[in-house]
Amino acid sequence: MPIVQIDWVEGRSVEQKRELAEKVTAAVCEAGKCPPEAVTIIIRDQAKTNIAKAGVLMADRK
Amino acid sequence: MPIVQIDWVEGRSVEQKRELAEKVTAAVCEAGKCPPEAVTIIIRDQAKTNIAKAGVLMADRK
Amino acid sequence: MPIVQIDWVEGRSVEQKRELAEKVTAAVCEAGKCPPEAVTIIIRDQAKTNIAKAGVLMADRK
Amino acid sequence: MPIVQIDWVEGRSVEQKRELAEKVTAAVCEAGKCPPEAVTIIIRDQAKTNIAKAGVLMADRK
Amino acid sequence: MPIVQIDWVEGRSVEQKRELAEKVTAAVCEAGKCPPEAVTIIIRDQAKTNIAKAGVLMADRK
Amino acid sequence: MPIVQIDWVEGRSVEQKRELAEKVTAAVCEAGKCPPEAVTIIIRDQAKTNIAKAGVLMADRK
Incomplete structure (x- = not known):
């Protein structure tokens, strides 16, 4: 704990996921x-x- | 908000998902x-x- | 299956939840x-x- | 009800999922x-x- | 990981939750x-x- | 989208939730x-x- 679940549109790179993990963890x-x-x-x-x-x-959506 | 998460068995068509999105949104x-x-x-x-x-x-299951 | 999870703002009446259950089920x-x-x-x-x-x-929010 | 959602690392066999389903259901x-x-x-x-x-x-992770 | 989320009807005792935690963990x-x-x-x-x-x-439900 | 769900131990203040919302949003x-x-x-x-x-x-836990 805490457990964070993030739904977003596919297509993000591993580098973006790496940054997401690092920054969201710091924020939490x-x-x-x-x-x-x-x-x-x-x-x-x-x-x-x-x-x-x-x-x-x-x-x-257009 | 509201946020609706629907788990169902794979294999539905995009047309079915389109109908699901439209009708569930109206219902909510x-x-x-x-x-x-x-x-x-x-x-x-x-x-x-x-x-x-x-x-x-x-x-x-049989 | 299907399983539907709905997050919304608290304060809805049981009558609204009853209507939600009925209509969302029909839509699905x-x-x-x-x-x-x-x-x-x-x-x-x-x-x-x-x-x-x-x-x-x-x-x-204001 | 109950509804159990299990997130784990991909790569498990169908046999492991079969065992998981059987044992977790018994435990619940x-x-x-x-x-x-x-x-x-x-x-x-x-x-x-x-x-x-x-x-x-x-x-x-290394 | 693994992360297990269990939704069930309220009213269970702490003793039941203790047993649930122990047995589901063992099963997983x-x-x-x-x-x-x-x-x-x-x-x-x-x-x-x-x-x-x-x-x-x-x-x-009746 | 993105949708972020955060489970943590109860007892946090509204001020902490405000900070969480702000910082996690920025990170995402x-x-x-x-x-x-x-x-x-x-x-x-x-x-x-x-x-x-x-x-x-x-x-x-002790």
Whole structure:
């Protein structure tokens, strides 16, 4: 604990995930007053056909 | 907000996801009295080897 | 399966949750071609101090 | 209900998932005093580039 | 990792949660070939007004 | 999108949640190259009786 689950659109590079892990962990530790070892992050890459906003799939947005 | 996460068995078409997004968003807005723009949907397609009911994988059900 | 998890702002009535359950289940069944008995819904009521958009807690929005 | 979601590192065999489903269901039923038919399990296989501990991706750990 | 999230109906005792944690962890370790220290469990107690099956809230079932 | 779900031990102040929302959003935007308006955060406060590590509830740890 804390456990962080992040859903975002697929296509990000490993370098971006590396940066995400590092920066989000730092942010959680500062706000939550906990050591980095306590923080687990799960990244979920989602296809644009699997996300919708306002009833419209991201894959269908222009 | 609201955020809707839907896990179902993989294999649905994009057309089915389109219909799901549209109809679930409408349903949430009617019950929750919120505008469609507020609703985000995440669809998670799951393999039958990754779902179990009553201790048995869906892939093993006859 | 399908399993639907809905996070929204707390304060909705049981009547609204009843309507949500009924309508979302119907929507999922139509799009997913599955019987109502297959659909489970979990509603998660969230305090406005526990949701943020654009880095700002809903409780702090004016 | 109960609904169990398990995130772990990808690469497990179907045999391991079968064992997981069987044993976790038994464990939940014993503790929760519920019949096996009530238990649904979702297994989420995660790539090592999508999990981080202490700010470091599992893919980068030595 | 693994991370296990369990949603069930509220009302279980701490003793039941203790048993759940112990037995589910053992089950995951046996199937996943991992040490107990690697396993995190989150238990989510849900009100019967916040769960629905077949479109009907558990609170409304007779 | 992105959607961030954070489970941590209950007892944090609103001020800590405010800081969490602000800093995690900034971290996600930097790594993901997206505007802050796209980021939604859900904070889930968990009781120590509802989290376990290595098969032991946090409430039972000395």
